[in-house]
Amino acid sequence: MIRIIALTDAGLALGKQLHAALPHSQLHFKPKPFADVVQGYFREGDALLFICATGIVMRTLAPVIASKHQDPPVLVMDELGQFVIPLLSGHEGGANQWGLEVSELMGAQLVMTTANAYLNPVYTLGMGCERHCPLPYLEDLMLQGLAQIGLIPEQVSGLYSIDIKADETHLIELARKYQWSFITYSAHALSEVEPLLSTRSDYVFKTVGVYGVAESAALVGARSRTGASPELCLNKIKNTKATCAVARSYQV
Template sequence: MKIAIISVSNKGLELALTLKEKLDKDSTVIKCDLFHKNVKKYIKIAFFEYDAIIAIMASGILIRSVAPYIESKVSDPAVLNIDDNGNFVISTLSGHLGGANALADKIADLIDATPVITTSTDVNRKLGIDVLAKDLYLSIDDTKEILYFNKAILENEKITFTLNPEKDYVYLKDYLSKNTLEIHVSFNYSSNVNTDEIHVELDKHKIVLKEKKLVAGLGCKRGKKCSDIYNGLKKSINYLNIDISRINMLSSAEIKKDEKGMIDLSKKLSIPINFVELDKLKLFESRDIQKSEFVKSKFGIYGVCEPSALITAGFDSKLIYKKTSYNGVTIAIACEK
């Protein structure tokens, strides 16, 4: 997640600096930039270039500033509002698909504040279908149906998940078993459902959830064992609160194509691995990747795990877990748009 923190007062700026210091340590925060004063100018920039806006200011200023740009729960960024004293963190816009509710909980925990969340499913301790899709990195084919299904969930109606019988969907069942919010689900199986889809049905209403490609980019020192790489990957996906079965592909640079630990990991997990050509890595440009001058001097490329993951995930993909080191192993995770 790319986060913009916008403050107005000097006290707000102090809080922003404290918050940035904490967020920079979070592997799911790809970048965190600070903006001070000139709210209308910076809100316009942040609304279209960042995944989330944290506004440390009066709610009236924030609402008037974002109002001209609001379009849809599908595309609007998460917007949070915090008072200067850091007492309350209010999820203001895009609570579910934008991730504002989850981010409000995280920020409140970091600064010892009270999160304020008003969406019906959350306050009634129910799991919204859009929250499930967000958490499991699934696209929704018809977002207009979200309201119908969430209303049904609020009224304790049972919805049906239709799955392909040839796939075990461990990540879905693991998520549902661990989730503390209520949702009544029955499972149906049909070979007419693609293995990368989950069909959600109630009465004559239907939503198709489709897996976005998740790619784990791998880097490591020469000779690292499969178990070492696996442990790093497991820690990364645990931080994202997903089962390892949700990863669709592994990726690294072609200079690692004879790295036994990576090849063994691919076999162990039954997840294909893609070794990206050096020419593609040399040409790849992204403002979000961490550049290593050491890797550049040795191999002519600025990085391995982040660019490999992004290239393999496809055009316009984004990092959801930045390069993180685990005892000689580096892991990054990219998600298809």
């Protein structure tokens, strides 16, 4: 979920434009009690876009900031819509890329302060599922995962899985629906990124020969796209029939 938070009338006008342009977003005007509400969204992992001064944002979020590997992406815009600042989780949470998308969408200037700002991130979606998993289980989980890190399907470069899923009807349908390439890899190829996994399942290993399909496939897909070292920006999430993860690598 993307939360757009405005504190002034001018900010509200800009917020309405952003809300109309950003899928899976909600607009909040002067939420009360401000700190409690905003900190709650942050703890839930929602992507936050503030239209106000950066000082207000930092003072409000300071008590709940954990680490760049856990915190959701946070952007700040001025109420005139001239500047977009990725404030938290620039690389790990995707705020830099999200800020770029918002700046292009609104004709604003991106103010990037993190390292490697000249690099272009490439995002890859990895998924695993039960045989004949219905499309809604795949699509809902995918949209949930992307929303958690402030991405939209158009920012994803491809869908990846293990080769025993190469004929999985609804994975193929999902890729076709969102105009993604659908690429699968052998268990041997996926095992090369095992040290980068956030979790390892012995059950999955005994079943398919790799400790995690979604994370492994996303990581190998990201590496293949750029030739650079990949990293997870969404650790595996799951529902009763599918798993999903997002990886990223950087391309000059």
